Amino acid sequence: MVRSFSGIQPSGDLHLGNLLGAITRWVQDQHTHDAVFCVVDLHALTLPQDPAVLRERTVSLTALLVACGLDPGACTLFLQSHVPEHTRLAWLMECTASFGELSRMTQFKDKSARAEFISAGLFTYPALQAADILLYDTDVVPVGDDQRQHIELARDLAQRFNSRAGQDVLVVPKHVIPPVGARIMDLQEPGNKMSKSLESPQGTILVLDDPKAIEKKIKRAVTDADNEVRFDPEAKPGVSNLLSILGAATGRDPSALAGEYDMYGPLKADAAEAVVELLAPIQARYAELVRDTGTITSILHTGAAKARSVASATLARVHDAVGLLPPG
Numbered sequence: 541m542v543r544s545f546s547g548i549q550p551s552g553d554l555h556l557g558n559l560l561g562a563i564t565r566w567v568q569d570q571h572t573h574d575a576v577f578c579v580v581d582l583h584a585l586t587l588p589q590d591p592a593v594l595r596e597r598t599v600s601l602t603a604l605l606v607a608c609g610l611d612p613g614a615c616t617l618f619l620q621s622h623v624p625e626h627t628r629l630a631w632l633m634e635c636t637a638s639f640g641e642l643s644r645m646t647q648f649k650d651k652s653a654r655a656e657f658i659s660a661g662l663f664t665y666p667a668l669q670a671a672d673i674l675l676y677d678t679d680v681v682p683v684g685d686d687q688r689q690h691i692e693l694a695r696d697l698a699q700r701f702n703s704r705a706g707q708d709v710l711v712v713p714k715h716v717i718p719p720v721g722a723r724i725m726d727l728q729e730p731g732n733k734m735s736k737s738l739e740s741p742q743g744t745i746l747v748l749d750d751p752k753a754i755e756k757k758i759k760r761a762v763t764d765a766d767n768e769v770r771f772d773p774e775a776k777p778g779v780s781n782l783l784s785i786l787g788a789a790t791g792r793d794p795s796a797l798a799g800e801y802d803m804y805g806p807l808k809a810d811a812a813e814a815v816v817e818l819l820a821p822i823q824a825r826y827a828e829l830v831r832d833t834g835t836i837t838s839i840l841h842t843g844a845a846k847a848r849s850v851a852s853a854t855l856a857r858v859h860d861a862v863g864l865l866p867p868g
């Protein structure tokens with residue numbers, strides 16, 4: 541079976557971009573792939589985190605992923621820090637990546653420009669991400685468009701590692717980016733992607749926002765003055781973003797949807813209604829799950845044990861290929 545692997549950071553509240561760009565595809569993949577999904581808590585530490593908040597967000601993100609439709613019986617769902625092979629393979633990936641390659645990562649450039657303290661971890665994090673993916677002999681990585689460059693790096697590192705080892709030790713993965721919803725933009729600043737860590741409360745729709753907040757945010761979304769509804773992300777980023785949201789939420793093509801509107805008001809009303817409908821069942825399931833921390837902990841422990849059985853075999857193969865002696 542084709543293996544699908546992806547991850548998400550507990551670095552902030554889950555937003556509509558995460559759901560439409562990645563998680564919707566994860567939910568589909570668990571029925572057709574050998575699907576492995578990881579809450580990448582170590583990645584969140586690349587920027588300063590309050591320990592109590594990180595703990596709370598890790599539990600709530602796991603509950604939300606289950607509420608979005610991930611079934612721990614159908615996929616492997618676990619926490620990155622519970623599987624020590626991730627950091628162990630990350631070191632070997634850091635020794636495979638070049639300084640120049642990591643310096644070219646646009647996410648590093650963006651985040652380091654905003655950070656007061658630029659950790660070494662922020663710089664090397666794509667090597668840890670490559671390790672996350674490569675540990676599971678991953679074939680496909682369903683992600684939003686912003687992760688394209690990092691997945692290409694993971695491919696390059698796998699190929700370089702194999703070529704140095706003179707054998708196919710690591711599986712070379714491919715990214716899978718959805719045709720609609722791959723880059724949901726901030727509603728107030730449609731030049732920026734919707735993001736957990738950007739301070740833009742009015743521009744970000746959270747998966748747990750109530751219907752009134754969703755309607756208000758979409759109603760106030762930045763568009764432009766000419767009132768022409770056309771799907772053209774370059775020339776009309778705000779309107780195109782609303783069409784992408786409506787399209788991804790209803791399974792329709794944004795360009796085709798554009799032909800059904802001649803004013804922004806009705807488009808905004810329909811986009812808000814579609815998002816409210818999409819999120820209502822997720823919010824109801826989440827309200828039940830989040831109180832049951834025992835179940836969440838048990839899901840994560842079971843997931844880590846399953847993940848470790850694959851990860852430890854890959855790491856042993858990699859250690860052997862580079863000449864490290866087996867322990868014990």
Ligand code: AQP
Nearest residue numbers: 548549551557561562683684722723724734735736737
């Ligand atoms: N705006 C977006 N549109 C479509 N997909 C998106 N993703 C993130 N933002 C958008 C996808 O969500 C998955 C999980 O993201 P992540 O938390 O691992 O990393 P991220 O890309 O760094 O997400 P954020 O929300 O921007 O968080 P911060 O601000 O903490 O970095 C990924 O597949 C991502 O592509």
